[in-house]
Amino acid sequence: MLNVKRLELLLDVVELGSITAAAEKHIYSPSGVSQQLRRLEAEVGQPLLQRQARGMVPTDAGHVLTAHTRRILRQMAAAEADLAEIAGLNRGSLTMGTFPTLGGSFLPLVISRFKKQYPAIELHVRSSRFDDLIEMLENGQVGMSLLWDYEWNRLNPENFALTTVFEDATALIVGKDHRLARRKQVDMGDLAKEEWIVREEEHPVVEVLHRSAQAAGFSPRIAFHANDYQEAQAMVSVGLGIALAPRTAVVNKHPGVSIVSLGASAPSRRILLAHRHDRVRAPAEVAFQSTLLDVARDNSADFR
Amino acid sequence: MLNVKRLELLLDVVELGSITAAAEKHIYSPSGVSQQLRRLEAEVGQPLLQRQARGMVPTDAGHVLTAHTRRILRQMAAAEADLAEIAGLNRGSLTMGTFPTLGGSFLPLVISRFKKQYPAIELHVRSSRFDDLIEMLENGQVGMSLLWDYEWNRLNPENFALTTVFEDATALIVGKDHRLARRKQVDMGDLAKEEWIVREEEHPVVEVLHRSAQAAGFSPRIAFHANDYQEAQAMVSVGLGIALAPRTAVVNKHPGVSIVSLGASAPSRRILLAHRHDRVRAPAEVAFQSTLLDVARDNSADFR
């Protein structure tokens, strides 16, 4: 295959009219340029330049080759320009994962700001459950993903590079007419007599309830198993019981309920952004992470 | 500037799906390929490949770069092909295509003048039918070719670079004693009652007849199918019927016929010179084109 550097030299010799001029342009010695041209002619098997008293004149083959060289160099310049565009975030795409409660509250804020800031970048979001997110991260279906953990089952930072986005407190949901509805904050210890509405058994918030109840010295009585936080809020609103939920899960509050802080008496979950350690990240991904953390900082009050 | 060898490696890794496969193709060690890719990524300042459990997948930048690489490599292959062609043709030869009617009238004038002007250049002419000419253009058997089209089936200028040489009017051939033999010009409308002599059914001039007859409001009655214009003229001369022909097809007029202009009442065909867009043309080809256009200009009166 032809050597592009040599082609470029040929082009400059033809355009500038002499080996010396081309050598100056490339900060080479004339001798070096001469040798490269000789090799190029050997490669193509025919003379490309006619040595004349005053400089060089291309042969037919030289003409053809310089014309092709212009195209090749133009194509290479185009390639570099395109790469610069991607690095400059005028182009690119990224795919990220999230889970439902954040997909319905925090993430839309991030996406909205990111799209405003980098309108050219194609953004794909996949919402799934925890185990699927881990799998998608591992096999590369998503480049990064939002995840969560509690203090008793921390994610191992050796498996993924983890960045804490914010702490998502556990809040108490009570009916509008409940005796605690007006309180700013209550303690788990005050709730020993209550009936509870929980998510399906294996849902993590159930464990939050059991652990914090146990810490407060009682064993919760379960009145109802809900399928999602909307259903849970509806049941709370009609007085069937009270419930726990991550703060972000109830940013869209049901009109018939009140949200009360539990302070430090209930554990919070950590919201994390994860990506594979071995993955060299594209500029678009780094930019997205930065936007996401900005939004988290700006809106931290709402999730407390 | 990007290193083409590395680009080629990237392309092969992407296409073959693994570093090992690309290394085998190039008879390199996998380690060497891995190192080159790493350097390429360092050069462009961003990841190009995502290392995955099952092989490699290109990033956005990787996709863009491989696409450009294909073009660059294609361009370089074209350069080498052109050089090989020049080398094989002993400096300054060219091959062109034509079709019979021009090969028997216009083209000899061009060749005669060109040989006088450039005696050192070897000239090859291949005469063939339309479809073969297209194929020979595409696979490089001819560097340029004369072609023709009518207004209802124009050649696509995206496929070939086209230069109009001249318009070849459709003329009427009548016997010496025919009622219209003395006329300078007639209209298709005057020919509704005539018997026609045509070329074989799929010949384009048959379509010219049907279209212009239909435009003039009649359906032509066919008296004879001729194999070439000489035969057609002979049949016309004995009064079997009249015929249509491109003006250039009857520059060598049969003594027993008269040629009458049809003005705008019959469509003319366009005579074109075509060459491949991606072909950088040798000086000999450019010179030939220029001579050809000169001859067309000088002799335009004869083809009208």
Added chain:
DNA sequence: TCCTCCTTGAAGATCAAGTTAAACCCCCAA
């Protein structure tokens, strides 16, 4: 669990791309 396939890193060998220095060629002027 081992085995296999693949990728990566470190260290060294090799060869092409550059250098310098000197010669050469051709035209031109004294």
Added chain:
DNA sequence: TTGGGGGTTTAACTTGATCTTCAAGGAGGA
């Protein structure tokens, strides 16, 4: 004829990129 100046070429050498080998490490499948 001779000398000088533009330019190119050759020879010999240096250097650094590009390969290799060897070894380690990771992930999937029997």
